[in-house]
Structures are given as structure tokens and as C-alpha cells.
Amino acid sequence: MTSLLHSIRWRVQAWHAVVLLAVILAFCAVTYRLAWDNQLRRVDRAIMQSERELIRSLVDLLPASPVTGKPEPFSPARLLEHLRATRPVVPPAVASRFQGTEPGYNYFSIRDADGRVLLQSPNTPADLAIPPAAAGSFTDDWRNVGDRRETLRRNPEGMSSLFGADLTPEREEMRRFAWSLGTAGLGVWVLGLLGGWWLAGRAIRPIQVISATATRIADGNLAERIDPSGTDSELDQLGRVLNASFDRLHAALEQQKLFTADASHELKTPVTILLAETQRALKRDRPAAEYRAVLETCQAAAERMRHLTESLLVLARQEATGPHGPREHCDLAALLRDTADQLRPLATARQLTLETDLQSAACLGDPSALAILATNLVANALQHHDRPGGTVRVSCCTEDGRATFTVTDDGPGIPPKHLPNIFSRFYRADQARTGGSGHSGLGLAIARSVAANHGGTITAENLPVRGARFTVTLLAGARPPTR
Amino acid sequence: MRVLVIEDDPLLLQSLAASLREELFAVDTAADGEEGLYKARETAYDAIVLDVMLPRLDGWGVLAGLRPARRTPVLMLTARDAVPDRVKGLNLGADDYLTKPFDLDELLARLRALIRRTSGQTQAVLRIGELALDTAARRVELAGAEIVLTAREYGLLEYLALHRGEVVTRTTLYEHLFDENDSSLSNLLDVHVSNLRKKLGRDLILTRRGHGYSIA
Numbered sequence: 001m002t003s004l005l006h007s008i009r010w011r012v013q014a015w016h017a018v019v020l021l022a023v024i025l026a027f028c029a030v031t032y033r034l035a036w037d038n039q040l041r042r043v044d045r046a047i048m049q050s051e052r053e054l055i056r057s058l059v060d061l062l063p064a065s066p067v068t069g070k071p072e073p074f075s076p077a078r079l080l081e082h083l084r085a086t087r088p089v090v091p092p093a094v095a096s097r098f099q100g101t102e103p104g105y106n107y108f109s110i111r112d113a114d115g116r117v118l119l120q121s122p123n124t125p126a127d128l129a130i131p132p133a134a135a136g137s138f139t140d141d142w143r144n145v146g147d148r149r150e151t152l153r154r155n156p157e158g159m160s161s162l163f164g165a166d167l168t169p170e171r172e173e174m175r176r177f178a179w180s181l182g183t184a185g186l187g188v189w190v191l192g193l194l195g196g197w198w199l200a201g202r203a204i205r206p207i208q209v210i211s212a213t214a215t216r217i218a219d220g221n222l223a224e225r226i227d228p229s230g231t232d233s234e235l236d237q238l239g240r241v242l243n244a245s246f247d248r249l250h251a252a253l254e255q256q257k258l259f260t261a262d263a264s265h266e267l268k269t270p271v272t273i274l275l276a277e278t279q280r281a282l283k284r285d286r287p288a289a290e291y292r293a294v295l296e297t298c299q300a301a302a303e304r305m306r307h308l309t310e311s312l313l314v315l316a317r318q319e320a321t322g323p324h325g326p327r328e329h330c331d332l333a334a335l336l337r338d339t340a341d342q343l344r345p346l347a348t349a350r351q352l353t354l355e356t357d358l359q360s361a362a363c364l365g366d367p368s369a370l371a372i373l374a375t376n377l378v379a380n381a382l383q384h385h386d387r388p389g390g391t392v393r394v395s396c397c398t399e400d401g402r403a404t405f406t407v408t409d410d411g412p413g414i415p416p417k418h419l420p421n422i423f424s425r426f427y428r429a430d431q432a433r434t435g436g437s438g439h440s441g442l443g444l445a446i447a448r449s450v451a452a453n454h455g456g457t458i459t460a461e462n463l464p465v466r467g468a469r470f471t472v473t474l475l476a477g478a479r480p481p482t483r
Numbered sequence: 484m485r486v487l488v489i490e491d492d493p494l495l496l497q498s499l500a501a502s503l504r505e506e507l508f509a510v511d512t513a514a515d516g517e518e519g520l521y522k523a524r525e526t527a528y529d530a531i532v533l534d535v536m537l538p539r540l541d542g543w544g545v546l547a548g549l550r551p552a553r554r555t556p557v558l559m560l561t562a563r564d565a566v567p568d569r570v571k572g573l574n575l576g577a578d579d580y581l582t583k584p585f586d587l588d589e590l591l592a593r594l595r596a597l598i599r600r601t602s603g604q605t606q607a608v609l610r611i612g613e614l615a616l617d618t619a620a621r622r623v624e625l626a627g628a629e630i631v632l633t634a635r636e637y638g639l640l641e642y643l644a645l646h647r648g649e650v651v652t653r654t655t656l657y658e659h660l661f662d663e664n665d666s667s668l669s670n671l672l673d674v675h676v677s678n679l680r681k682k683l684g685r686d687l688i689l690t691r692r693g694h695g696y697s698i699a
Contacts, residue, residue: 261563265562265563268562268583269492269583272495272583272585273498275587276495276587276590277498280501280502280505280587283505297494297497300494
């Protein structure tokens, strides 16, 4: 039962049943009322018709004027007087209308101001009650007494005339009408319920589809998506919102998978070297020099693994920190000067010149992360330079309110087809593992991650003649640097 | 047996070459795909060890360039162990694959099996009369007694045994026993054959004058 109460379809159906029932009941009540009023009006017209005929027959009985010999103009007073005086006999044609007590019979009673009966039909009910009237007024009342409909008129002379009709046939008709109305209403209600059930099912079918799809996605089928109906309905919008969320989650998960796969892939080569070298060395006894050579190879492989794992850690930390890392005001110029000093030995070893053009540029950020960013860019430029005697130039300044630094080299540049991908993890323009150089394929990915975390951007471009330039823009510091 | 190792990682290349040389293979090396393809086309190697990720021309490219002209057996090394990668390699004409990191012994065993299969042999131990040649352990026994051979002598005997019944020219022998850095003179072959005859009996290796050598 609880599950029924929790089902949207059942709840919609229950409310629909209640509302539909109320509407149908109200409709039936109004219809019944109108039909009854209609019946009454019909009865009233019939009563008035009988009344007119009776009065006309009575008027016809009035004696002609003794003076003119012509019928005198009719007046109620004359009629009253005539009735009092003569107690006329109603012509049989008219009297036949007021006979018997079969259902629907008519009756009448005419009395004077004192309540004395002047003329009445033989079938006048015994319980007929005519309330005393205020004299001198003209009234015309319609009333229902039990199963009878009556009209009571009084004129200022005090004559009251009551005409009535039995309502039993109308009552019977209305009972039959009520039955058919009730049956029809019930039928409409049941049809309405069926229609409502169908509609509710139709309305929540997209929800069920969404739910089923979401369940399959939760079960691991991450590539599946909710099929939009193509309309712009609320559920379609919900589907699109969910799809967008699934896309983001899927992309994040795929990225994570790719990252893990790449990382393990990158670790496989040094592990292979370690295994191959140690297995070879252990196959037989060797001179010390050979063992030394094996150990050196193993050391190189291990160092490569260390470099790789360190880079992975830095990258993971950068991505975990996001844009909420520690922030302090620092001077890019000082930071870059330190970086250049640290990398000068590498430049010398590769017979390159490392130039600096550093103007004080305040920026807001994490100095250690920014140092990694700068080191990676400069080391990248130094390592990919192909000509001894070349130059790598580091400069910084504040431009358009943003702290900017560039690393420019006159090396081979970046092949245009690789430009869009060089910031991807483990992407290498030459598809080669650079082996012993300690290059992990993560340097530029880390650089981009750091820049993004600082609300900045990093771009790479080839220079028109020769070489490449990396440009980093960062949020400028809010106040001048203190050092 | 002469093999070509195509691998871009200098440390791994050096390590693999050293391991194979210690196992009495003659080893040539190539550090990128283009160089590897060139060498593979120029020389009739007994087997090629080919890494998939290579600069300039990747392993798939090398395979595509090699087949169908050369039927040299190729053992592919791949860091990705996804089934599609392996299937792709095998479909392109690779004969076997190994995923990194691998065991050196497995690499050697697979390489020997490849070479054996290519010459039509299925057993690791080749028997010629009373002579038993264990290609896995590189041991030679004559009537149950182990005979100690030098690396060259063993290589010469193994090659002739694997191509039993064929006449193997001196050039072929020279190609398969010495690597690209070896400048031994070809008349050294006669010395090795003579030594083998001393150790294993005069009738084992026949000389076809003007043609070469064979084991009947």
C-alpha cells in the first residue's frame, strides 16, 4: 500500500478520481435541478391554461347587462358577486379537466375573503390550506405542497382562487431521470478514470524511460544516453540536463581512465628495463664492471620512474586543488629570475643561452606552483632546442592588467599538426620516448593545469621565422609586491 | 641466428641487445622505424623484435613496409595489452607479440620458437643420429655425453641443423652468424667447421664444394 501511495501514477489517479467525481456530481446536480425547474414550468403553464379555461367559462356564464343586453366588461368584482349569488355550474367540458385523482389530476378552489368556498372541484384535496390574506392587495403565489403544485391568486376584493395539479407523474419522471443521470455520470466517471490512467501512464512513461536509462548508466553502461523525444517538454529538458551531467561525469571518468592507462603505459618501459637487466645479470656470474653497468642502467630506469611519479603527483595535486589553492602576492620577475638561475646549468650543458628580460609584474598565486610552471616551460624550450648556440628568452611584464610572461626560443618550432595537442598529457610531438632525458611528457600538461588553476591562460605559437613562443597570462596582484 | 631489435628507448635497446648477445644471437639494432625498416629489408634476419611505439615510423608502419616482400618472423613488443592492438599487429603480419613488461626468458623462448617454426621444426631438441641439439638450453650431446661448443660453433651447428637437408651457402651462414658490427673474415667459417668436425665427428657436416655446407 505504501508503494502505491508513493507511485506518482497512483497518486495522480487518486486525485483525478476525486476531482472528476466532484465535477460529475456537480454537473448532475445542476442538470437535475434544471430539469426539475423545467418540469415545474411546464406544470405551471398547464395550470395556468386550466385556470384560464375555467375563468373564461365562468365569465361566459355571467349574465348580460340588463341595460344594454350585451355582455358587460369583465371585472373580478362582478365575478365574485356572481359566484356568491348563484353558485354556477361549471360546464361539463371544463369540469372534466378537474376530476378524479389519477396521477397528474388538476383541481381548483375559489373562495371569498372569509375563506368560504364559492366554487371548487370535487377532487380538491382535503388538506388544502389557504392562508388568510391581507385584504386589498393583489398577490400571485406559486408553491409546492407535498406532491402537488399550486398557484394562489388573490384580488383586492378578497377573492382567492387556488389552482393545483398533482406532481406524481413529474416526480416519477424525475426519479427515472435521476437514475439515468446517475448511471451516465458513473459511466463517464469510469471512462474518465480509464482515460486518466492511460494519460498518467503516458505522462510518466518518459520518466520511466529516463529512470531505466539512468539505472543502466549507473550499472556501468556509461556511454548510454537518455533519448530525447525532440520536443521541448519539461521531461525533455530534464533529459537534456541529465545527459549533460552524464557527459561531464563520463568525460571525467574517461579522462581518469586514460590518465591511469597512460601512466601505467609510461611506467611499463622502465619496469621492462629493470626486469630485463636484472634477469640478464642474474643468469650467470659476471665481472664487477658488468654488474656496475647493469646497476647503472637500473638506476637510470628507476630515476625515470621517479621523475614520472613525481610529475604525476604534481599534476594530480594541481587537478585536485583546482582554483582554490593558496594565494599570495608575488612578483613574477623574482620568481622567473630564480627559475632561470636554476636552469642555467642545463642551458650551458646544451650550449644554449638563457636570456631574461624581467620587469616587475605583481601577480596573485601559489609561488611554488608558479615556479613549477615556469621551470617546465623553460626546461621544455631548452630540451627541444636543436641547435647549439641558440637562445631561450624569458620575459615578463604587466599587460592590460594581467601579469604576463613569455618563453621564446629560436629552436625548431612545433609542427602545426601537433600544436593543438601539446598540452595534453603524455603527448609528444615526435611520438618518441625521449628516453634518458628525464622528459615525462607531463611538463606542459602540468603547466596548463597550474595556469588554469590561477585563472590564467597558456598559449603556444610558432614564430614567423624560427622558434616557438609560450605565453602565460595570470591574474595581476591586487597590490604592489613587497619584495 | 641473427636478429634485429627495433626499439626507440636507448636503455631498453641496449639491454635487449646485450641479453640476446649473451644468448648467442647476432644482434643488429635500430632506434627508429625508418632505420629499422631499412635494415629489415636489406638483410635476411632470422627474426625481428619490433616495438610498436617508434619515432618517425611506428611498428605498424614497419610491418606494413616489410610484408609481404619479407617473410622474416616478427615479434612485436607493445605496452598496450588491449586486444584490438594485438589483433591489429597479428593481422598486419606479426607472428607473435609480447606486452611490456615481459620476462626475458619468455622473450627468448618465443623468439626461438618463432625461428624454429619458420624453418619447419617444432621440437626444441633437434636429433641428428646420435647428436641431440637442445635449442632452448643451447646444449649439445653426442651419444648422451655433453659436448662443449663456443658461441660461434654452436650458432653454426644450430643454423645447419635447423636447415637440415639444405645446402647452406657461405654467404648465408656469414649473414646469419655475424652482426653488423662484426668484421670477422669469412674464412673463419672454415675454422669453425673444422672445429665442429673435430668435436662431433667428420661425417656430420658435409662440404659441397663451390656451394656451401649441409647436414644430411
